[in-house]
Amino acid sequence: MPPLRKPALFKLFEDALRKSGLSFLRLSGAGEHPASYQIITGMGSYRLRVYIWNLTFGGRVTLPDEWRVQVTGLPEVGGRQRFVPEVGGKTVILGWCEDLEVFAAYDVNKHLGPLGGSPSIQIRQPALEAARINGLAPHFKGEEEVAFALKPAYLGSYLDNMADLHACGSSEEALAILEEICEDPESVDDEDIEDQVPEPRRYAVVSAKKALRDANFKDRVLTAYSHACAMCGVQLRLLDAAHILPAAHPDSTDETRNGIALCALHHRAYDRGLLTFDTGYRIHRNAVMERELVAAGLDGGLVDFQARLFPMIQVPPTRADRPASALIEQVNSMRGWEL
Numbered sequence: 018m019p020p021l022r023k024p025a026l027f028k029l030f031e032d033a034l035r036k037s038g039l040s041f042l043r044l045s046g047a048g049e050h051p052a053s054y055q056i057i058t059g060m061g062s063y064r065l066r067v068y069i070w071n072l073t074f075g076g077r078v079t080l081p082d083e084w085r086v087q088v089t090g091l092p093e094v095g096g097r098q099r100f101v102p103e104v105g106g107k108t109v110i111l112g113w114c115e116d117l118e119v120f121a122a123y124d125v126n127k128h129l130g131p132l133g134g135s136p137s138i139q140i141r142q143p144a145l146e147a148a149r150i151n152g153l154a155p156h157f158k159g160e161e162e163v164a165f166a167l168k169p170a171y172l173g174s175y176l177d178n179m180a181d182l183h184a185c186g187s188s189e190e191a192l193a194i195l196e197e198i199c200e201d202p203e204s205v206d207d208e209d210i211e212d213q214v215p216e217p218r219r220y221a222v223v224s225a226k227k228a229l230r231d232a233n234f235k236d237r238v239l240t241a242y243s244h245a246c247a248m249c250g251v252q253l254r255l256l257d258a259a260h261i262l263p264a265a266h267p268d269s270t271d272e273t274r275n276g277i278a279l280c281a282l283h284h285r286a287y288d289r290g291l292l293t294f295d296t297g298y299r300i301h302r303n304a305v306m307e308r309e310l311v312a313a314g315l316d317g318g319l320v321d322f323q324a325r326l327f328p329m330i331q332v333p334p335t336r337a338d339r340p341a342s343a344l345i346e347q348v349n350s351m352r353g354w355e356l
């Protein structure tokens with residue numbers, strides 16, 4: 018496959034940001050490399066410098082499953098290229114594998130200083146294939162460096178946690194447990210982490226686990242609901258994977274049947290108790306709350322709001338993915354619904 022040009026690579030990068038739920042502003046001009054972004058998260062924002070190349074296959078007879086980015090076009094000091102990290106922000110080095118539709122992501126801190134002649138950075142195919150299935154997969158490169166392969170929908174989680182993720186490379190125990198977490202975030206509990214990971218890396222592993230669980234939950238729920246709001250059908254990448262029993266509740270789980278895809282409007286309305294659904298999946302509006310809004314003169318848009326709702330939530334075709342009755346009953350009772 019012919020390599021993609023920089024504008025196509027940055028389009029893939031920006032699509033991945035949107036897919037993983039991050040908002041951004043592009044600060045650098047078209048065609049500039051590295052590019053500069055302001056990434057906006059729920060917690061604030063940060064500056065991100067992005068280096069990106071194609072991943073190309075093979076090269077070395079001894080390592081037939083190797084992919085690499087060939088580093089070109091960086092500023093040179095004394096005839097040797099250098100990465101320049103973003104001061105006070107984050108820097109990411111990415112390779113895009115068009116064949117497998119995954120990124121490789123490298124730790125810039127392991128590639129500071131003057132690079133060698135014809136520099137390249139590698140990753141192995143099994144990591145790329147594992148990321149295609151699990152979303153994120155580590156590849157230990159030796160000398161405390163760990164690279165990651167990731168699906169576009171996991172880019173946001175990777176960026177938010179990149180320091181913690183790459184820090185796992187300096188501890189064998191942390192890396193071993195991170196591999197398990199990437200395969201199945203539910204398979205490792207916090208006690209395993211406490212028992213097996215030495216103190217300085219424990220927090221990094223716990224953060225990585227949380228990020229992966231969130232990304233994994235969102236990926237499963239949105240896929241199950243065909244990326245459409247269960248209450249109104251809106252897509253437009255305005256969707257959240259909402260927990261039916263809120264994540265803060267001790268009984269809440271990340272199973273798909275405790276999730277529902279909702280647009281931003283209906284997610285907020287559901288969490289606020291303006292509407293809900295019963296075990297027969299019928300949608301109910303909160304008549305008491307609506308009357309209060311009318312009385313307060315805060316009912317603008319109410320007619321449209323009511324009109325755009327389906328009579329029933331649209332549930333996934335796979336029975337096991339549909340909202341569990343016990344969870345629906347539990348949350349409706351907690352929110353005071355009498356249905």
Ligand SMILES: [Zn+2]
Nearest residue numbers: 246249280283
């Ligand atoms: Zn909706």
